[in-house]
Amino acid sequence: MIDKATLDRAVSAGILDAAQRTALLDLAASAGPSVALGPTSDRLSVDDQMRLVGGGNDIFVTVGIVLLFSGALFALQAVLPPDSMLLAALLAAGSWVVAEIVTRQKRMRLSxxxxxxxxxxAVLTLLIDFVGQQFSLPGAINAFSLLALRDDALPIGLILAGGLIAASAVYFMRFKVPVLAAIVAIAATGLAFLAAVLVYYEQMINGSIAAPAPDQLAQVVSNALSIPLVCGFVVFAVAVFLDLHDRERQTVWSDCAFWLHVVSAPLLVHPLFILATGQDVLSGRIEPGMSASVMLGLMIAGFVLVALAIDRRSLLAPTLAYFGSVGIYYLVNSAANTTGIPPFALILLTIGAIVILFGAGWQRIRRLIIRPLLPTSLLERLPPIKA
Structure with a gap:
């Protein structure tokens, strides 16, 4: 990027004349937000670019889409039989046709x-209807009916998750809509969790491991959280790879990384929160002693540093929201605490201060903390730090 001061010096040195300087400024202004002239410190962070809404017309068209498909849904439900697979197929086809104009030609983000x-x-509904016709599903879903499905569980999971992933991939190749990255990540995580549960159940059936006693269920459920934790790290790693592939955040892959960070944050935070606070996963009770509060504070600091390093508030925002909501829940349900200020109250105060402070000066804080903390070789691979 060349700022205005550099252009002024170029005119003074005779490299450019005044007319050429004006033409360059006009060209930069017409190029949109991806090209900007001016002091670097005055430009928005690459993570601050409006990725979800393209303007007032985008919102206007979004309202039209909601009305269009709501009307189509009610009309088709009145005309078609209740169990018809044609309803979901028509909605999927209709969204594709509208996307040919709204997405393919106009590139409206929110729409x-x-x-x-x-x-x-629509595709997921279509797949569920297909599964319902191909497999004998129980009328009532409970623990016993699910156990009866164990032989068909993996094929059903592969049809639902695999079909959704395949359809999302085809749609993405055509329209390049970043939110589909989140859909794929969620479907893959669900399939991985299902596979892990089936493996664990088969081991119990074969006698490889003993069935847990009632007092061991909490430990079993706690161990099961390792599945979303591992999936969260995988999704996070893919998002970071995409970020490093596009340090300036100029391509659709960076927008895909945004949604992957949104998905990875709760997958990482919830298991780590339980490990840090000693929460009972069955009852939800938390024993927030000083050690738990210290661990929680260290977790928050770790997420803050990672978010600053990769320049992603999309990772930090759901993390702080989760900590804050759980902390508020604990405070409401611990009115009988007579030890003074609950430790989580301090956590909430810290989170509130972090949100306000970072919202006001994200790039400045990033420059002050990350630049002296990380080696130059690593900084050169991370998103650039604004001067």
């Missing part, structure tokens, strides 16, 4: 995101 979600929901 395109909504259409991609409509398409994904």
């Amino acid at each position: 395109s995101t909504l259409l991609a979600l409509v398409f994904s929901a």
